[in-house]
Amino acid sequence: MDLETVLEKIRASRDDMVSVMSDMIRIPAIAPVNGGDGESRRADMLMGLLEGYDSVVRDDAPDDLDPSVPRANIVARKNGRGRGTVWIVAHMDTVPAGDLGDWDSDPFEPVVRDGRIYGRGTEDNGQAILSSMFASKFIPKEILGRRSIGIAYVADEETNSKTGICHLIDKGYFTGDDVFIVPDWGTPAGDLLDVAEKNLVWLRFAVTGKSTHGSTPDSGINALRAGAELMADLSRRLEEEFPDRDPLFHPPRSTFEPTKCSRASMNVNTIPGSFEFSMDIRALPMHGIEEISAAARRIASEHAERTGAKIAVSEIQRHVSGRPSSVDGEAALALISSIEEVTGVRPRAAGVGGATCANFFRMKGYDSYVWEMGGGTLHGPNEYVVIDNMVTDALVFATLFYKLCV
Numbered sequence: 001m002d003l004e005t006v007l008e009k010i011r012a013s014r015d016d017m018v019s020v021m022s023d024m025i026r027i028p029a030i031a032p033v034n035g036g037d038g039e040s041r042r043a044d045m046l047m048g049l050l051e052g053y054d055s056v057v058r059d060d061a062p063d064d065l066d067p068s069v070p071r072a073n074i075v076a077r078k079n080g081r082g083r084g085t086v087w088i089v090a091h092m093d094t095v096p097a098g099d100l101g102d103w104d105s106d107p108f109e110p111v112v113r114d115g116r117i118y119g120r121g122t123e124d125n126g127q128a129i130l131s132s133m134f135a136s137k138f139i140p141k142e143i144l145g146r147r148s149i150g151i152a153y154v155a156d157e158e159t160n161s162k163t164g165i166c167h168l169i170d171k172g173y174f175t176g177d178d179v180f181i182v183p184d185w186g187t188p189a190g191d192l193l194d195v196a197e198k199n200l201v202w203l204r205f206a207v208t209g210k211s212t213h214g215s216t217p218d219s220g221i222n223a224l225r226a227g228a229e230l231m232a233d234l235s236r237r238l239e240e241e242f243p244d245r246d247p248l249f250h251p252p253r254s255t256f257e258p259t260k261c262s263r264a265s266m267n268v269n270t271i272p273g274s275f276e277f278s279m280d281i282r283a284l285p286m287h288g289i290e291e292i293s294a295a296a297r298r299i300a301s302e303h304a305e306r307t308g309a310k311i312a313v314s315e316i317q318r319h320v321s322g323r324p325s326s327v328d329g330e331a332a333l334a335l336i337s338s339i340e341e342v343t344g345v346r347p348r349a350a351g352v353g354g355a356t357c358a359n360f361f362r363m364k365g366y367d368s369y370v371w372e373m374g375g376g377t378l379h380g381p382n383e384y385v386v387i388d389n390m391v392t393d394a395l396v397f398a399t400l401f402y403k404l405c406v
């Protein structure tokens with residue numbers, strides 16, 4: 001079967017893509033740490049759709065928080081006659097929906113409107129699941145004279161990836177002969193190809209003061225006030241201490257963002273005795289995680305001494321940036337030319353905040369590439385995927401499979 005025939009079959013599958021995406025989004029896949037039951041039910045559904053592969057393997061890992069919950073991974077392959085596999089890696093898990101009042105519709109009851117599918121997990125990372133499925137669906141395995149075609153649907157990307165891609169890497173599913181494509185970030189024009197990621201560290205700041213009545217603040221230590229002042233000072237001073245810029249990255253600077261926080265008090269007239277917040281830090285690779293963590297702890301210590309509050313700083317997770325991927329090897333050039341042939345746009349290399357599954361391959365010394373036609377609604381309310389983007393991505397990946405596998 002020639003490439004154009006495969007591409008026509010993909011174009012004709014637009015309605016099928018919408019149907020599969022809608023069925024998938026109705027099955028939440030949220031980590032136990034975020035109040036969910038993992039990816040197993042979603043994986044059960046996807047397993048039933050992966051037909052025509054030489055092998056479809058389910059490899060689950062126990063959740064760190066609740067070992068009774070299996071975190072599901074799927075590895076499917078169509079065997080070629082040469083060495084290596086061209087992998088597309090997508091994650092099945094999603095972040096929680098957040099405040100339902102911010103949504104115009106039920107986040108787990110997809111709505112198709114104006115060329116989009118609305119629902120939690122549509123763009124992140126359902127788009128990649130659907131595009132990889134249909135990119136590989138119509139390519140007969142009998143014509144794979146070179147590399148194999150591989151699809152990996154993984155767990156746990158939205159938390160720490162330990163039971164997802166890290167589990168699969170540790171189990172030896174991948175080799176140095178393989179090619180790794182991770183469609184988990186993109187621009188509307190498809191003009192950027194992610195070849196590098198920033199260092200990532202999440203820090204938690206637990207502030208302990210002394211609770212008292214709101215009318216007698218001098219008798220206590222307001223943990224919320226101390227925490228809020230620390231939060232603002234951390235953001236300002238870390239930006240000042242680490243001001244470097246690198247035009248490869250988007251954005252081109254290190255970022256220090258307060259994110260998750262606890263409820264301080266149940267009522268207005270009580271001075272809170274405890275407060276906790278976290279920061280999501282994405283640092284340019286020139287700045288080490290230990291260096292940034294030490295600066296954050298120093299600033300927290302200064303605030304503790306000044307306010308009398310106890311401030312404990314702990315690390316939630318970290319990802320150390322792997323080396324940038326090559327842009328002039330066979331795999332990169334094949335991907336770039338495939339994108340250009342389908343979209344008319346030749347992407348340029350870029351770095352992002354991360355952390356995608358691609359970085360875990362880079363940490364092993366493997367080149368890996370992140371690309372898709374992105375809309376930028378991931379993690380927000382009213383998340384959606386542009387249906388045309390799913391189709392375009394599938395056309396690009398099918399073209400890539402022909403270049404490297406057929």
